[in-house]
Amino acid sequence: MYGRLLKLAARNVSRKPMRSLVTSGAMALAAAVMIFFGAIMIGYIEHMKTSALAMETAHVQIHAKGYRDEPDLHTLMRDSGKIIEKLRESGVSATERLYGFALAAHDKQSAGVMLRGIDAEHEKNVTLLHTAVGQGKWLDESDPRGVVVGKKVARRLGLKVGDELIVVSQAADGATADDLLTVRGIFRGVSARLDAAGVVMRQQAFRELLAVHEGSHEIAIRSTAGFDAPITNVVEAAKAAAGKHEVLGWPKLQPALAEMLRTSDAQLGFMLFIAYLAVVTVVFNATLMSVFERMREFGVLKSLGVTPLQIFFVVVAESLAMAVIAAVLALGLGVGLSMAFADGIDLSASVGDINFNGMVIPPVLSPKLGVGIAVGPIVTLVIMVMLAAVYPALKAALVRPVDAVRGR
Amino acid sequence: MVTTFRVRHATATLTSVFTLFTLSALVALPAAAASPDRASPDRASPDRASPDRASPDRARKLLDRVDDLWRGRTSQAKLQMHVKTKYYERKLAMKAWSKGKDQSLVRILSPRREKGMATLKNGKQIYTWLPRTARVIRLSGAMMGSAWMGSHFSNDDLVKESRMAEDYTFKIAFEGKERGTDIIRIDMIPKKNAAVVWGKVTLTVDAKTQLPLRSLYFDEKGKLARTMTWSDVKPFGKRRLPAKMRMTPADKPGEFTEMTYTELKFDVALDNAFFSVSRLKRRR
DSSP states (O other): OHHHHHHHHHHHHHHSHHHHHHHHHHHHHHHHHHHHHHHHHHHHHHHHHHHHIIIIIOSEEEEOTTTTTSOOTTOOBTTHHHHHHHHHHTTEEEEEEEEEEEEEEETTEEEEEEEEEEOHHHHHHHOOGGGGEEEEOOOOTTOTTEEEEOHHHHHHHTOOTTOEEEEEEEOTTSOEEEEEEEEEEEEOSOBHHHHHHEEEEEHHHHHHHHTOOSOBSEEEEEETTOTTSOSHHHHHHHHHHHTTSEEEEHHHHSHHHHHHHHHHHHHHHHHHHHHHHHHHHHHHHHHHHHHHHTHHHHHHHHHTTOOHHHHHHHHHHHHHHHHHHHHHHHHHHHHHHHHHTTTOEEOHHHHOOEEETTEEEOOEEOOOOOHHHHHHHHHHHHHHHHHHHHHHHHHHHTOOHHHHHHTO | OOOOOOOOSSSOOOHHHHIIIIIGGGBOOHHHHHOTTTTSTTTTOHHHHOSOSSOHHHHHHHHHHHHHTTOOSEEEEEEEEEEEOSSOEEEEEEEEEEETTTEEEEEEEESGGGTTOEEEEETTEEEEEETTTTEEEEOOHHHHTSBSTTSSOBHHHHHOOOOHHHHEEEEEEEEEEETTEEEEEEEEEEOTTSOOOOSEEEEEEETTTOOEEEEEEEOTTSOEEEEEEEEEEEEETTEEEEEEEEEEETTSTTOEEEEEEEEEEESOOOOGGGGSHHHHTSOO
């Protein structure tokens, strides 16, 4: 019996191929756009998070207590070497950093800068800072006094790659410290703080200049699984190694970013909901129209002894058939679109860098497909189409044969 | 003595001390040209200096005298700076020259690491000669708040100038004996438009010699911020002056910067070119 009903439903769908196609097409387009849009949103959020965390913050940081409130050359974690060792043993990537204020001068220009002494080799395992060199080269062992400077520092001091840079500061032992450095590279936009004042140098050069022979100001830690990985085990490893020092995960280090990411799922869901509402309206309208057109038919069917439940089934089956066609189309189209733009849509020509909370984020939209983002819209589509078919189906099922046949 | 201050971050900045010792002290005051003997010991004798006990002029005279104590048209000095902080202790020997209140030059003699470094003040500009990199750097705003040679004074302190009698309203708050010595204490409240961060400053002078003994600096809430003491009075040429001055920041127990003059000559021959950037590079 139900087999025959399905055949009936199929015939109904194919009887008005144009209308069925338009309805199906509308559903497919909506779902495809949702897949593509969802992929872009997810991709962008991830891109933002990665950009924000990958350059400096990493996943977790350790500081001596009080350093973050009042950064001082002397507020060191003297046991940083041991902490790093423990961290690496527990299977996370870790690197240490030192910070110190200095006056930098080139030609007749001078400006206050923040020297950052990094472990150039290990920093690579934790952040992508080495990829952010816009001009020139990254730090290298062969060039102990080579530095990479922030782009605004370079602009303010009129620095080019290869120029010399004099820095003067007060060393930890109180002595006036000065050194002649060479600009090896200039960063592209990385973060407000690095762009405006950053001078990144090799740790050894920093230690010699500022007479900081042991310890460090900051330990940055990243899960070896990459930036998308959950940080709970990283936090645990950090806490186990940090002793009395302060351990903070990136949501605490970048609260604005964490807040934005926390609300982004809800935002995405809401936008998808609105789009589906539009689809539902289309489906609802199409189904209702096709049901009303065929009221007489339903009346005849009922007169012939077809039960209301069976009629309900026919109408829902028609919608379902269209939804399934739409789903296949949508999946193909959405995934296809996302793959076609997988390299990213570069908007930098029109909008420039996006500055979010002091972090520079290149405006590149890269769709990121996942099972959830591809299947979610389709499953939702099918469910919503079925729901939209309920009212017309009820209408058809409950029609009084006498009225229907009379054409009322 | 000079009393303009700016409170900075952790590094204490006490204008007075610095200016007093490396600048004013070494810096000739134009006023001194009019009365070069103004601060000489004979003028400073108590019988001459306190004719009218009630008059505010008496307080003014005391303040002006203290301000001008170390001043001459030109000066040349050798001094030691002893800095003790929580993190380090260091001793520097330096030589300093000054002309007027706007020009001065300080050259580090030891320790070896900083030997030859020199700071030139010319008006509001400060230049540093760095022998290691063989460069002269003009200190810009960013560096002004930083400590000068690791002391409790900032570079800003080098360029700030003021006079107590001009920048404060003052009165004699106490006269009498303190541990067997006759002293006079003058309390000062900064005038509204004066570039002073203190809420109140007190200056205690020895009533007999009219030389300063100590000065207390209170913040706007009335809390003691730093103490300066002068001691070890010695003859320097015609003048008798405290050779030692110590600044103690109140919020950093155990820390101090102490300056001790080993040599101080006034009215030595120095031309303007002596204080030029090109001469800064030369070893003297």
